[in-house]
Amino acid sequence: MAKTKPSHKLLNNPKAQGISVNIIIIAAIALIILVVLVAVFTGRFGLFSTGVREATTCNEACAALGMEKGSSADGDKLPGFKDQSGDECYCKAKNG
Known part of the structure; x- marks a missing residue:
């Protein structure tokens, strides 16, 4: 019997790789939004409060x-x- 090479379906399947890339992009966007919200609500984002403080x-x-x-x-x-x-x-x- 001839030996066959093992197939790596996950490495050759673009859909399987696309899901992880999408999750990474969504997580990065969510992290950016979270950082901006924290900066705004803690008063560390000067653009929104400079005029009011003065x-x-x-x-x-x-x-x-x-x-x-x-x-x-x-x-x-x-x-x-x-x-x-x-x-x-x-x-x-x-x-x-």
Whole structure:
């Protein structure tokens, strides 16, 4: 009887290799998203908080977010920020 070479189906099957590459790509994207979210929510991502930290009035804080000053009736509270007089700030979307 003639001996046959063992076939390596996994090495020659592109679908089997494609699954692992897809999983690696998805895991890398998920890791990048996770790092960005952690940076944003811990305040280490300066782009999102620089303008608000430098603001001293509600108008400046809302403008740094691309909004305008509102009231408690028509705006959203800006958490963690109070103006110089200690009042809470409310911002609303710009009209027009």
